[in-house]
Amino acid sequence: MFMRKVAIVGVGMSKFGEDWKRGFRDLILEAGRRAIEDAKLSGAEIDGMYCGTMAPGRLIGQEHAGALLADWMGLNPMPSTRVEAACASGGVALRSGFLAVASGHHDCVVVGGVEKMTDVPGADVVSALGGAGDQEWELFPGATFPGIYALMARRHMLEYGTTEEQLAAVAVKNHENGSHNKYAQFQSPITIDTVMKSKVVASPLKVFDCSPVTDGAAALVLMPLDKAKQHSDKPIEIVASAQASDTLALHDRKSLTSVWATEVAAKKAYEMAKVKPKDISVAEVHDCFTIAEILAIEDLGFFKKGEGGKATAEGRTALNADISINTSGGLKACGHPVGATGVKQAVEVTWQLRGEANGRQVKEAEVGLTHNVGGSGATAVVHIMKRAY
Ligand SMILES: CC(C)(COP(=O)(O)OP(=O)(O)OC[C@H]1O[C@@H](n2cnc3c(N)ncnc32)[C@H](O)[C@@H]1OP(=O)(O)O)[C@@H](O)C(=O)NCCC(=O)NCCS
Numbered sequence: 001m002f003m004r005k006v007a008i009v010g011v012g013m014s015k016f017g018e019d020w021k022r023g024f025r026d027l028i029l030e031a032g033r034r035a036i037e038d039a040k041l042s043g044a045e046i047d048g049m050y051c052g053t054m055a056p057g058r059l060i061g062q063e064h065a066g067a068l069l070a071d072w073m074g075l076n077p078m079p080s081t082r083v084e085a086a087c088a089s090g091g092v093a094l095r096s097g098f099l100a101v102a103s104g105h106h107d108c109v110v111v112g113g114v115e116k117m118t119d120v121p122g123a124d125v126v127s128a129l130g131g132a133g134d135q136e137w138e139l140f141p142g143a144t145f146p147g148i149y150a151l152m153a154r155r156h157m158l159e160y161g162t163t164e165e166q167l168a169a170v171a172v173k174n175h176e177n178g179s180h181n182k183y184a185q186f187q188s189p190i191t192i193d194t195v196m197k198s199k200v201v202a203s204p205l206k207v208f209d210c211s212p213v214t215d216g217a218a219a220l221v222l223m224p225l226d227k228a229k230q231h232s233d234k235p236i237e238i239v240a241s242a243q244a245s246d247t248l249a250l251h252d253r254k255s256l257t258s259v260w261a262t263e264v265a266a267k268k269a270y271e272m273a274k275v276k277p278k279d280i281s282v283a284e285v286h287d288c289f290t291i292a293e294i295l296a297i298e299d300l301g302f303f304k305k306g307e308g309g310k311a312t313a314e315g316r317t318a319l320n321a322d323i324s325i326n327t328s329g330g331l332k333a334c335g336h337p338v339g340a341t342g343v344k345q346a347v348e349v350t351w352q353l354r355g356e357a358n359g360r361q362v363k364e365a366e367v368g369l370t371h372n373v374g375g376s377g378a379t380a381v382v383h384i385m386k387r388a389y
Contacts, residue, residue: 006101007228007235007388010039010221011347016335017185019215024060024116025072027217031340032073032112035219039231041108046221048106049073049080050096052089052113053339058128060116069112086132087288089113090342091243091372091381094220098241098383101222113343114217125213129338132375134249146210146289148250148376150202153291155256157204159306162294164204166309168195170290171208171332173318178329180359185214185335209290214335218344225388233389234354239275240384242268248378257306261380262299262371270301273384275367277301280323280384282352282362284345286373287330296371297325300382324362327352342372342381353387 012034014027022030028051036043051069056062070080083093090113097111117125130139133148156162172192178184195208221231228235244264247253254260270276277300285300287293294308302323303311311317317325328334328348331341349368351357370383 003102004104005225006098006222006238007225008220008238008346008350008385009223009228009232009235010035010041011219011350012038013183013218013344013347014216015183016214016216016337018118024056024062024114025068027116027215028069028112028114028219029072031114031217031219032110035110035221039221041221041231043075045108046075046078046110048100048109049075049078050083050093050100050109050111051080052083052093052342053115054084054086054089055128055131055338056116058124059120085379086374087286087338088342088372088374088379088381089339090218090344091370091383092342092379094342094346094383095241095243095381097222098238101224107224107227109222110219111222111343112217112219113340115337115339116215117213117337118215122213137249137251145376146202146205149289149291150205151250152256152295152376153204156291156294159257160309162309164196165192166313167204167209167290167294168192169313170287170293171195173312174287174326174330174332177319177327177360178333181329181334184329184333185212186329186333205289205291211288211331211336214337216335216337216340216344218340218347220343220346228388235388236350236353236385237388238383239386240269240273240382242272243379243381246378248375250376253377257295259295259299259373259377259380261377262296262373265380265382266300269382269384275384279367280369281365281367282324282327282349283369283371284326284328284330284348285371287326287332288336288373290332292373293325293330300369300371319360320363327357327360327362342370345370345372346383346385349385353385
């Protein structure tokens with residue numbers, strides 16, 4: 001198989017949050033323009049685009065997002081493809097762009113991710129997001145995502161003694177990181193008390209255990225590594241890309257306390273990159289709920305199964321601790337515009353590996369990882385990146 005090395009040469013994102021002034025197309029245009037300028041491109045060099053977006057049909061009444069985005073970015077007749085994998089849409093778009101460049105089929109690809117979530121009532125957002133699970137067996141009987149992750153949290157608490165305060169420590173750490181990120185939805189630090197006293201959404205998960213509903217977009221420019229130096233002084237090589245699938249419905253899984261798709265994708269990614277979990281200094285993981293970050297740091301091999309909550313409460317995942325997890329603020333504080341999240345994770349890791357994460361820089365960051373999940377674990381995508389300068 002012919003595989004070229006692939007590098008990220010440009011990154012950009014919009015400010016995440018509740019945006020009343022700009023629409024879906026404005027957000028992706030802003031992120032895309034920033035990434036293209038960052039890569040010192042005119043635009044004419046781009047020969048392909050992949051864009052992750054989960055539910056624009058439900059959230060803004062717009063389908064055919066691939067063509068819309070090429071049109072709005074002035075890139076016609078370039079091929080432009082919408083990628084959908086629920087909350088992992090951005091991560092799978094990145095993988096699609098990676099494979100397109102690695103295979104030699106494309107030489108310069110823009111990978112985008114976007115979601116405009118706040119233009120419809122909350123109940124409609126919940127229903128659209130619920131489509132990421134099993135519609136017949138979960139959403140129809142009433143199990144929305146906070147409820148599904150609450151079941152996983154309860155089981156983790158039962159099997160490993162994880163506590164609500166340990167869950168809350170994830171949110172406190174991510175809000176602290178988000179307070180140093182000008183693109184984050186929430187930029188105020190919080191305390192354990194803030195989380196514990198917030199309203200219960202689905203016990204044991206409270207409002208501050210949940211990622212918010214967010215508008216936002218992120219974009220990357222990918223090129224073959226041998227051409228990357230012409231466009232960036234600090235190219236970042238994607239040294240692994242791996243994806244795995246599992247059952248949509250939680251009740252069909254072999255475990256409620258591990259996300260098997262994450263374990264499988266992570267194993268493949270570590271093999272492809274020839275690195276071990278201990279080599280990763282910075283990771284953006286999928287913390288759609290606080291329990292999801294605990295499952296992620298265990299399933300990715302950073303901590304033993306059952307020890308993620310304790311490790312977080314001890315500060316071992318804070319900035320510049322044993323491993324820096326979710327320096328952007330994660331989905332919890334940076335926000336979770338679902339289709340954009342997987343791309344934003346790669347934007348953050350690129351800034352970290354370039355030494356450009358102002359105010360939240362991980363010291364001597366050499367190898368970074370992104371982990372993006374669709375639904376409650378039916379899709380997992382893992383990428384590993386390294387400095388190539
Ligand atoms: C947690 C949740 C239910 C709260 O929704 P809500 O009660 O309708 O909240 P509102 O939008 O009315 O906001 C009320 C206030 O809470 C804040 N808020 C909302 N969600 C928040 C969150 N997750 N964390 C912290 N604060 C939050 C808002 O900023 C607002 O603050 P303000 O009054 O100072 O402006 C909602 O954010 C949610 O459904 N999150 C999960 C999203 C999800 O499932 N994503 C996919 C994962 S797989």
